[in-house]
Amino acid sequence: MERLLILAQFSPAYLERLRRRFEVFHESWLDTAELVDPEALGRRLRGERIDYLVIEADFVLAETFAAAPNLRFVGVCRGEIGPHVDLDAAARHGVTVVSTPGRNAVAVAELALGFMLALARRLPQAHDLVRGGHWDSALTGYGAWGGIELAGRTAGLIGLGAVGCAVARRLRGLEMRVLATDPFLPAAPDGLAEMVDLATLVRQSDFISLHCPLTPATRNLVDAAFLAQAKPGVFFINTARAALVDEDALLDALHTGHVAGVALDVHRIEPLPPNSPWLAVDRAILTPHIGGASVDVVGHHSRLITEALEHFVGLDHQA
Structure with missing residues (x-):
């Protein structure tokens, strides 16, 4: 045998x-x-x-x-x-x-979807509010805690491989408009997304999520110039590779308010050191590289x- x-x-x-x-x-x-x-x-x-x-x-x-x-x-x-x-x-x-x-495509896609929902409704901050004993009826309601709905918003997916397609299927179910860019795909499988160029995706998306491989062409893809083209108030998600992002530029855009919120599962330095500036940012959701941990x-x-x-x-x- x-x-x-x-x-x-x-x-x-x-x-x-x-x-x-x-x-x-x-x-x-x-x-x-x-x-x-x-x-x-x-x-x-x-x-x-x-x-x-x-x-x-x-x-x-x-x-x-x-x-x-x-x-x-x-x-x-x-x-x-x-x-x-x-x-x-x-x-x-x-x-x-x-x-x-594709072994972890569903796991990563579901984490990306969870990030979108958490960013849209400020779930980590709301959780901390209650756990910290600061729940006051005057602070809740439709003001600072109103959040936004995903339905009718536009999600831009950079990369439409196994994970990107899994994300697109879920977002379509939430009645979102889904844009995607991928140099290897002339059309989206099963019509899951509208294929556009990168500049169009960046300008039109309310949420931008990375699902592309790290190559010489994609290293630091998300830099200051990229972020400057994005909609004011855009939400940004990275469950792919940390080196796709210029973290300093993203942090600056978050501080100015041009980027409304960030969710990162991957980081340039892992684990994050105690002095990492990301740990002091209220509008950043940070997870310890658990995208495939299902x-x-x-x-x-x-x-x-x-x-x-x-x-x-x-x-x-x-x-």
């Missing part, structure tokens, strides 16, 4: 499914509380004659592939393979590598890896 080593979190139901076909060894990196040295991993793969490997946080580098002649498949339980696998080395050794794009994500990537592995083995045995 072919051997499969899984070093990722994995759903018990899909482990059981895989055990019908493979001899499975499961050691989640969260249970062991350590990452395996790439060279030591290669020695283990060779010594235990592992044919298939699944990782989440570990690294499979050139020295790993060189030491593991039996290895034919690496599954990466991440949306992007990134630095976790040396793809050139994998190609040289004839190893197929797959990832799990208990359901493990089930999603387990299904995707299981299906990919079954497909690979089927094709391999047909060859």
Whole structure:
């Protein structure tokens, strides 16, 4: 029976499914509380004659592939393979590598939607008001605590991949106008959004939410010039990559009131240091990079890896 080593979190139901076909060894990196040295991993793969490997946080580098002649498949339980696998080395050794794009799309999309609702209705501030014992009927009502409705407002999504599409579906259900810009898409899937250029999106959006990858072209995409074009009172959300944003420029726009509120799940320095200026801003919602932290994500990537592995083995045995 072919051997499969899984070093990722994995759903018990899909482990059981895989055990019908493979001899499975499961050691989640969260249970062991350590990452395996790439060279030591290669020695283990060779010594235990592992044919298939699944990782989440570990690294499979050139020295790993060189030491593991039996290895034919690496599954990466991440949306992007990134630095976790040396793809050139994998190609040289004839190893197929797959990832799990979209595994956390729903989780991130729902967080972005939650941010929009929280910003629109000032939910964190209202919560603090009550918890702090400052609830006075004169302070509530339709004045400072009136908030705005999402229905009829315009949301601009920068990036319309798996997460962007998931956000668009939810916003359409809330009767929002949804604009999107994505250089790789001439049209939105299923008509989920109106495709516009970046300048139009920035000028017309009441909420701007980032869902694009970090590339040389998108680094510091949101800078002072970008923000100057935006509507006064715009709300800004980032659940993608911190380096997409010039945080100093965003902070300045927030202080002037040009940006009405900000929600950030990703930050240039993580964790935020105690002296971070963001900690003193009342109109900023800050979360500790939890966009994909849904208990359901493990089930999603387990299904995707299981299906990919079954497909690979089927094709391999047909060859």
